[in-house]
Amino acid sequence: MxxxxxxxxxxxxxxxxxxxxxxxxxxxxxxxxxxxxxxxFAVFLTLYLLTLLENALIxxxxxxxxxxxxxxxxxxxxxxxxxxxYVSVTMPSLLVGLWTGPYHVPFTACMxxxxxxxxxxCTECTLLASMACDRYVAxxxxxxxxxxxxxxxxxxxxxxxxxGGLLVSVAKTACIASLSYYGPNVLNHxxxxxxxxxNLSCTHVALTExxxxxxxxxxxxxxxxxxxxxxxxxxxTVLRMPSAAARHKAFSTCASHLVVVGIFYSAALFxxxxxxxxxxxxxxxxxxxxxxxxxxxxxxxxYCLRNREVHAALLRTLRWT
Numbered sequence: 001m002x003x004x005x006x007x008x009x010x011x012x013x014x015x016x017x018x019x020x021x022x023x024x025x026x027x028x029x030x031x032x033x034x035x036x037x038x039x040x041f042a043v044f045l046t047l048y049l050l051t052l053l054e055n056a057l058i059x060x061x062x063x064x065x066x067x068x069x070x071x072x073x074x075x076x077x078x079x080x081x082x083x084x085x086y087v088s089v090t091m092p093s094l095l096v097g098l099w100t101g102p103y104h105v106p107f108t109a110c111m112x113x114x115x116x117x118x119x120x121x122c123t124e125c126t127l128l129a130s131m132a133c134d135r136y137v138a139x140x141x142x143x144x145x146x147x148x149x150x151x152x153x154x155x156x157x158x159x160x161x162x163x164g165g166l167l168v169s170v171a172k173t174a175c176i177a178s179l180s181y182y183g184p185n186v187l188n189h190x191x192x193x194x195x196x197x198x199n200l201s202c203t204h205v206a207l208t209e210x211x212x213x214x215x216x217x218x219x220x221x222x223x224x225x226x227x228x229x230x231x232x233x234x235x236x237t238v239l240r241m242p243s244a245a246a247r248h249k250a251f252s253t254c255a256s257h258l259v260v261v262g263i264f265y266s267a268a269l270f271x272x273x274x275x276x277x278x279x280x281x282x283x284x285x286x287x288x289x290x291x292x293x294x295x296x297x298x299x300x301x302x303y304c305l306r307n308r309e310v311h312a313a314l315l316r317t318l319r320w321t
Contacts, residue, residue, distance in 0.1 A: 022181035022200075024104045029097025030190045030285060041098040047297055048091045054300035055080035058310075065313040071149040072138070073310075075131045076303055078158050082127065083296035086120040089113060090292045094190040107181075110192040115173040117191070122219045123165030124295075128261055129223035130157040132230035135257065139250050140237045168215050175208040189285055196284070224265050231258060256302040264295050 031037050062068045062077035093113065096103060105113075137148050176194065179201040187196045194212060198205050231254060238250045 022107060022183075022185045024106050024185065025110050025192065025200075026102055026186045027093065027097055027105055027190060027192075028102045028186060028188050030094055030289070031098065034101070037098045037101065041095060044091065044098065044293070045095055047293060048087060048095065051087050051091075051293075051297040052084055055084045055296065057314075058300050059084075061310060061313045061317065064317070067309060068313055071134050071154045072131075074154050075127060075134060075158070078161075079124070079127050079131070079299060079303075082120055082124055083299060085116070086124065087292065087296040089116045089120060090191045090288075093192075094289075097190050102186075105192065110197075111173060111177045114176065114192045114194070114197070115169050117193070118169035118172050119162075119165045121165075122168045122215075123161050124264070125219050125223040126161035126164055127158070128257075128264070129226040129230075130161060131257060132227040132261075133157075135254055136230040136234055139234050139254075164219075168219060172211060172215060175211050179203050179205060179208060189288070191288075193284070193288060220265065224261075227261055260295055260299055260302055263298070264291055 029037075031040055058080040059077050062073045062080075090113075093105075134149060137145050141148060172194070176197055179198075180203040181200055182202045184200060187200065189196045198208065198212075201208075234250070234254055238247050241247045241250065
């Protein structure tokens with residue numbers, strides 16, 4: 001029995017050795033209908049430019065107005081920088097697919113895009129958790145807020161978020177890039193994502209799926225639990241406030257963050273918190289559009305442009321110009 005198994009493995013190794021490794025992938029894009037692609041191209045190009053403009057405006061306001069040099073706006077500025085990078089990793093390939101139809105992407109370029117995508121999505125998770133902790137300290141521990149959220153702590157939280165995303169991305173991308181790709185090279189997606197790449201692998205992907213699953217548990221579920229715990233404590237504290245005006249003000253500062261967290265995690269957790277071979281690739285693409293386009297575009301409006309301090313800073317900037 002063992003001899004037969006060894007011989008089968010040797011035959012498989014010889015077959016793989018005689019095959020040519022995939023040098024490029026073909027991205028099918030979001031839609032294959034020419035009529036639909038033209039309309040979607042105009043829509044997503046507008047959304048892309050609007051997203052860049054909104055987030056760049058937030059970064060400019062936070063950097064140029066001293067009254068916004070506070071922990072909450074420090075994290076919002078970091079988030080806006082991240083969103084500009086995040087949307088620029090996936091949106092150009094989506095636009096190219098809508099403009100030209102299915103197109104070829106070199107293997108190295110595909111892995112590079114995957115690397116930056118994982119870095120940014122993991123960093124966003126930890127930044128959202130850091131923002132939830134900031135609101136927890138501000139509402140539940142207001143007297144200790146200047147000490148607990150001093151600049152060194154804020155810089156440490158932001159730096160840890162970026163470093164954590166980098167380390168997770170190195171591990172995941174290395175595992176996926178080390179797989180063998182000898183067969184079909186068509187990715188039914190608009191960018192190089194984890195699930196479609198695993199579907200094309202010719203080798204056993206159990207270890208890679210395990211790494212993907214564990215990182216999803218640690219990053220996605222861990223940061224989500226931190227956010228939920230923070231807002232649960234905030235809810236208890238707010239309900240104990242004697243003043244209705246104080247309760248309304250506290251809830252209004254948290255509601256926007258909860259909306260963004262709900263949109264982001266509901267789509268991301270559905271895809272990543274399980275072994276990543278998803279059969280419904282159309283559903284995968286739809287959810288990918290939601291969490292790659294909606295949060296970067298909506299975050300500046302939800303978080304900042306409804307904020308009175310940011311509103312005042314924006315009006316002053318418009319008067320200066």
